[in-house]
Amino acid sequence: xxTPLEGLATIVGPGNMLTDPTDMAPxxxxxxxxxxxxxxxxxxxxxxxxxxxxxxxxxxxxxxMVPQGGRTGxxxxxxxxxxxxxxxxxxxxxxxxxxxxxxxxxxxxxxxCVLASLQAAxxxxxxxxxxxxxxxxxxxxxxxxxxxxxxxxxxxxxSTRDLVLGLxxxxxxxxxxxxxxxxRKDNTGYALNQLFIGSEGTLGIVTAAVLKLYPRxxxxxxxxxGLPDSQAALTLxxxxxxxxxxxxxxxxxxxxLALDLAVRHIPGLRDPLGTPSPWVLLxxxxxxxxxxxxxALESVLSQALEDGTAQDAVLAESGTQRxxxxxxxxSIPEAQKHEGGSIKHDISxxxxxxxxxxERASAAxxxxxxxxxxxxxxxxxxxxxxFNVSQPEGADKNAFLDEWPRLNRVVHDIVMGMGGSIxxxxxxxxxxxxxxxxIKPDLxxxxxxxxxxxxxxxxxxxxxxxxxx
Amino acid sequence: xxTPLEGLATIVGPGNMLTDPTDMAPxxxxxxxxxxxxxxxxxxxxxxxxxxxxxxxxxxxxxxMVPQGGRTGxxxxxxxxxxxxxxxxxxxxxxxxxxxxxxxxxxxxxxxCVLASLQAAxxxxxxxxxxxxxxxxxxxxxxxxxxxxxxxxxxxxxSTRDLVLGLxxxxxxxxxxxxxxxxRKDNTGYALNQLFIGSEGTLGIVTAAVLKLYPRxxxxxxxxxGLPDSQAALTLxxxxxxxxxxxxxxxxxxxxLALDLAVRHIPGLRDPLGTPSPWVLLxxxxxxxxxxxxxALESVLSQALEDGTAQDAVLAESGTQRxxxxxxxxSIPEAQKHEGGSIKHDISxxxxxxxxxxERASAAxxxxxxxxxxxxxxxxxxxxxxFNVSQPEGADKNAFLDEWPRLNRVVHDIVMGMGGSIxxxxxxxxxxxxxxxxIKPDLxxxxxxxxxxxxxxxxxxxxxxxxxx
Numbered sequence: 001x002x003t004p005l006e007g008l009a010t011i012v013g014p015g016n017m018l019t020d021p022t023d024m025a026p027x028x029x030x031x032x033x034x035x036x037x038x039x040x041x042x043x044x045x046x047x048x049x050x051x052x053x054x055x056x057x058x059x060x061x062x063x064x065m066v067p068q069g070g071r072t073g074x075x076x077x078x079x080x081x082x083x084x085x086x087x088x089x090x091x092x093x094x095x096x097x098x099x100x101x102x103x104x105x106x107x108x109x110x111x112x113c114v115l116a117s118l119q120a121a122x123x124x125x126x127x128x129x130x131x132x133x134x135x136x137x138x139x140x141x142x143x144x145x146x147x148x149x150x151x152x153x154x155x156x157x158x159s160t161r162d163l164v165l166g167l168x169x170x171x172x173x174x175x176x177x178x179x180x181x182x183x184r185k186d187n188t189g190y191a192l193n194q195l196f197i198g199s200e201g202t203l204g205i206v207t208a209a210v211l212k213l214y215p216r217x218x219x220x221x222x223x224x225x226g227l228p229d230s231q232a233a234l235t236l237x238x239x240x241x242x243x244x245x246x247x248x249x250x251x252x253x254x255x256x257l258a259l260d261l262a263v264r265h266i267p268g269l270r271d272p273l274g275t276p277s278p279w280v281l282l283x284x285x286x287x288x289x290x291x292x293x294x295x296a297l298e299s300v301l302s303q304a305l306e307d308g309t310a311q312d313a314v315l316a317e318s319g320t321q322r323x324x325x326x327x328x329x330x331s332i333p334e335a336q337k338h339e340g341g342s343i344k345h346d347i348s349x350x351x352x353x354x355x356x357x358x359e360r361a362s363a364a365x366x367x368x369x370x371x372x373x374x375x376x377x378x379x380x381x382x383x384x385x386x387f388n389v390s391q392p393e394g395a396d397k398n399a400f401l402d403e404w405p406r407l408n409r410v411v412h413d414i415v416m417g418m419g420g421s422i423x424x425x426x427x428x429x430x431x432x433x434x435x436x437x438x439i440k441p442d443l444x445x446x447x448x449x450x451x452x453x454x455x456x457x458x459x460x461x462x463x464x465x466x467x468x469x
Numbered sequence: 470x471x472t473p474l475e476g477l478a479t480i481v482g483p484g485n486m487l488t489d490p491t492d493m494a495p496x497x498x499x500x501x502x503x504x505x506x507x508x509x510x511x512x513x514x515x516x517x518x519x520x521x522x523x524x525x526x527x528x529x530x531x532x533x534m535v536p537q538g539g540r541t542g543x544x545x546x547x548x549x550x551x552x553x554x555x556x557x558x559x560x561x562x563x564x565x566x567x568x569x570x571x572x573x574x575x576x577x578x579x580x581x582c583v584l585a586s587l588q589a590a591x592x593x594x595x596x597x598x599x600x601x602x603x604x605x606x607x608x609x610x611x612x613x614x615x616x617x618x619x620x621x622x623x624x625x626x627x628s629t630r631d632l633v634l635g636l637x638x639x640x641x642x643x644x645x646x647x648x649x650x651x652x653r654k655d656n657t658g659y660a661l662n663q664l665f666i667g668s669e670g671t672l673g674i675v676t677a678a679v680l681k682l683y684p685r686x687x688x689x690x691x692x693x694x695g696l697p698d699s700q701a702a703l704t705l706x707x708x709x710x711x712x713x714x715x716x717x718x719x720x721x722x723x724x725x726l727a728l729d730l731a732v733r734h735i736p737g738l739r740d741p742l743g744t745p746s747p748w749v750l751l752x753x754x755x756x757x758x759x760x761x762x763x764x765a766l767e768s769v770l771s772q773a774l775e776d777g778t779a780q781d782a783v784l785a786e787s788g789t790q791r792x793x794x795x796x797x798x799x800s801i802p803e804a805q806k807h808e809g810g811s812i813k814h815d816i817s818x819x820x821x822x823x824x825x826x827x828e829r830a831s832a833a834x835x836x837x838x839x840x841x842x843x844x845x846x847x848x849x850x851x852x853x854x855x856f857n858v859s860q861p862e863g864a865d866k867n868a869f870l871d872e873w874p875r876l877n878r879v880v881h882d883i884v885m886g887m888g889g890s891i892x893x894x895x896x897x898x899x900x901x902x903x904x905x906x907x908i909k910p911d912l913x914x915x916x917x918x919x920x921x922x923x924x925x926x927x928x929x930x931x932x933x934x935x936x937x938x
Binding site: 101102103104105106126147148150154155158159161162171175177178180181182183184185186187188189190191192194195197198199203214215216234235238241242243244245246247287288289290291292296348349350351352353379381382383384419420421422423424425426427428432436440441443444447448450451453454455466467 | 570571572573574575595616617619623624627628630631640644646647648649650651652653654655656657658659660661663664666667668672683684685703704707710711712713714715716756757758759760761765817818819820821822848850851852853888889890891892893894895896897901905909910912913916917919920922923924935936
């Protein structure tokens with residue numbers, strides 16, 4: 001009689017079954033260092049059939065499984081923290097593009113493909129795969145799908161959910177569900193695909209997907225715009241969407257403090273705007289239609305400067321200038337590290353209520369932790385703000401970070417009161433599972449538990465993520 | 470002790486509770502006349518609270534419920550056929566637009582709103598609600614959501630699923646689930662919203678929804694194009710998507726026979742093309758960006774005429790001409806009625822495989838029913854063809870229609886072999902429930918049943934639709 005571990009080694013081959021703590025260590029690292037994990041083994045299957053066989057053995061032996069992609073998630077969903085002797089199932093070896101069909105505008109890919117490699121393959125075929133986020137150089141598409149990843153192009157192309165046409169899933173009992181279809185329309189029963197997307201590996205393991213492609217943009221126009229208030233960002237966004245034929249592909253808001261911190265701490269950055277306006281907007285338009293985008297953006301901006309919606313604006317005149325504008329936005333989290341502790345919020349509300357959210361949350365933070373400095377920035381076009389709070393100047397970092405749960409509560413209660421979300425794009429994982437249980441209505445949790453039980457009655461698939469067992 | 474019916478009358482008021490067969494008759498009519506239904510009562514609640522109270526009484530008394538919108542579905546999902554003494558719950562009185570927010574680009578509406586009234590409200594606010602289909606003058610948004618309705622704008626804007634941000638649902642036990650959020654990003658657990666969309670009233674009743682709006686197009690260009698083969702439609706579509714910045718909002722293919730039947734039977738129609746090409750494409754581009762769309766379309770067409778992708782083309786020069794082109798496409802089902810019986814298929818495959826599908830299905834039909842005439846037309850840009858088969862000339866209509874199940878099988882087996890769908894946009898309802906059970910893998914049916922049981926353990930919500938009890 002073979003043991004489960006012997007069985008796993010037979011399936012994936014001894015070289016792809018790690019049990020030595022040193023070998024396993026890289027697979028147990030969590031992006032933010034919030035969790036310490038241990039595992040019985042890390043297995044690296046090379047095919048869907050191997051994943052299925054691995055899961056079948058674990059299911060029969062009632063061993064908890066943690067699916068793992070690029071380990072770039074920010075909520076601890078991909079590491080076996082708090083679990084006793086779980087098996088990590090890493091998809092990294094499954095990194096083939098099975099088909100890329102530019103006529104169908106789709107590609108069929110395996111779960112372990114790195115996001116940037118998919119963007120590159122699409123580009124080579126004259127197409128665009130629009131999912132784009134900070135971790136794109138190492139995150140893997142299976143993880144993007146499991147967490148319904150967002151990023152900077154959601155405004156125009158939607159979240160990962162909107163980019164997935166079909167899925168192949170290994171279910172918690174090891175059977176393979178084949179929903180790997182390239183269909184733009186399919187109304188034959190319940191949307192099983194949709195249920196797996198964003199379920200963070202708690203209902204099954206994504207092994208492959210059919211993804212939507214788009215025409216590759218041939219023109220791109222980027223502007224940095226100084227604004228008198230955050231409301232002006234929404235006015236400008238609406239005008240730019242209309243004037244450009246809905247070609248706005250990024251709309252990123254930064255508070256003056258957020259921008260100043262980036263310029264202060266990150267070498268080589270400078271603020272190209274002459275006016276120190278309280279808010280700054282990075283607006284980007286792109287289209288595969290040749291010509292006309294620059295004129296559309298200029299016309300919106302000149303009108304906005306005239307009527308006071310904008311106080312100042314610069315347009316990128318080259319790819320280098322465009323990158324410099326983007327670096328201002330992308331450097332904010334790094335810059336915050338130089339200011340001591342930062343308590344983070346990944347929140348969303350109706351797009352039209354973002355200004356109200358920022359105002360109310362800032363006031364509540366000032367009340368709760370005098371001197372703490374809200375650094376608001378993010379995807380205002382999606383109603384999604386990374387409302388990160390830097391510690392008071394000169395305060396003790398650890399004492400400040402101890403306030404994380406209390407400050408989260410203060411901010412999340414405002415968000416929930418506004419019908420918003422406490423995890424707009426990063427998911428729940430282990431980090432927010434308790435907070436989810438606190439803020440979601442009991443009925444939501446009950447329905448989610450019923451689904452979990454229907455798919456994974458033994459609770460073996462990524463236990464502790466999303467739902468507290 | 471009051472009876473359930475007395476309880477229902479108290480909730481909705483005697484005037485909104487129908488039990489007389491004559492009063493109920495309009496609510497039992499099924500679009501195609503395929504079903505005869507009877508019901509214990511038809512209730513017309515005026516609010517979500519009334520729907521909840523009605524459902525609670527039915528759930529306690531174990532009475533089957535059939536949610537009903539505009540009764541325009543083509544698969545019998547909204548009538549209580551084959552049910553013993555069910556209650557029809559008609560949402561028609563719930564027809565308020567609760568909020569329309571042009572800054573947020575959303576509207577919050579009740580389930581009973583007629584689709585055309587939502588389109589009009591969006592238009593008045595300078596926005597577009599893109600869902601558009603033949604029944605838009607009488608179908609209701611709750612039904613559109615329950616069936617994940619498709620239509621002519623899916624290519625650019627997606628199906629109903631892609632247009633819904635939030636839902637309010639009365640669950641099978643009468644509790645109200647509040648997912649009525651206007652969030653572009655929300656990664657807090659399983660996608661419950663998505664599960665209800667397209668579940669055809671078998672998991673709960675849609676009472677309200679938050680819908681996405683888009684900038685209202687200011688320019689629209691429409692062309693009718695003669696093609697040498699159906700493959701050319703895909704070539705042209707790709708070129709037009711690229712040249713226009715993805716502004717192609719309709720791409721409708723018609724076979725020569727389909728077009729000829731429309732011209733022959735529908736008064737006032739004429740074929741504006743000089744060349745009797747074997748295939749004809751209706752291509753429409755629209756955008757809120759002023760100018761440039763005509764030039765983009767003309768450039769694609771002149772190139773296509775030069776390289777033989779197109780044989781002939783006309784561009785609409787006015788709104789009247791545009792409507793005339795659209796009437797050719799929209800008259801095809803009506804024209805088919807003049808040719809006797811028509812056996813219908815609402816099928817989809819990968820967009821790039823539509824030509825192969827048409828070829829294989831046509832050959833199989835010729836084999837199975839010599840003389841029967843495939844009339845292929847539809848949304849080629851979505852891979853969705855209404856492959857309708859007209860009877861052989863001079864054949865007996867009823868004898869031909871008796872072949873419906875056999876011909877469906879022939880065509881559906883080809884579709885399934887190509888990884889396609891046997892109901893691309895019309896849903897399953899009662900009409901295709903048996904066929905669904907035949908063609909879906911057992912695992913799909915099992916997973917769907919587990920979900921059904923998790924949400925509706927007593928099987929009271931629209932029994933017989935989608936899944937055979």
